[in-house]
Amino acid sequence: YLAMLGYKAANLPLIPENELPEILFKLDPNIIVGLTNRVEVINRHRDARMREYGITSPTKYASYDRIQEEFDFAQEVYERIGCQTLDVSQRSIEESAAIILKMLDLHKHEG
Incomplete structure (x- = not known):
């Protein structure tokens, strides 16, 4: 959705069995937002x-x-990166995108 709005964006699925790209750990953590969801919500959808x-x-x-395992893995990755996170379990894509833009804008003006 953010890319459709003209922003450079990437969506990286975090799967415990897949190796993460090294560039993920070289990027400025202030430009990364880790998305989270409640395990129960994902379970219902799946x-x-x-x-x-x-x-x-x-x-x-x-x-x-399995979903809990994926959630725990994602949390470990977010902590390792040091990025912000956003719980999207009760949000639309549009609302999540607006919040992400605000989160990133705050960091843009801090330093």
Whole structure:
């Protein structure tokens, strides 16, 4: 959404089994915002997605434990980077984008 508005933006999925690109740790942490969501919210969305695909048996992808593992991994990455985070669990894409722009603008004027 931010890229559609003309901003340079990237979305990097944080998956525990995937190696992170080294550049992530070389960037200024003030230009990075880590997105978070509640595990329960992601679990509901993934369960619904699996049902839409006709998959009714439990999957690792939609399991609460797997989502918690991904959440914990993301938190570790955000701490390692030292970036700000934003909980998007109750926000629209547009609202999240507006908040991110404000967060980044604050840092732009601090130093």
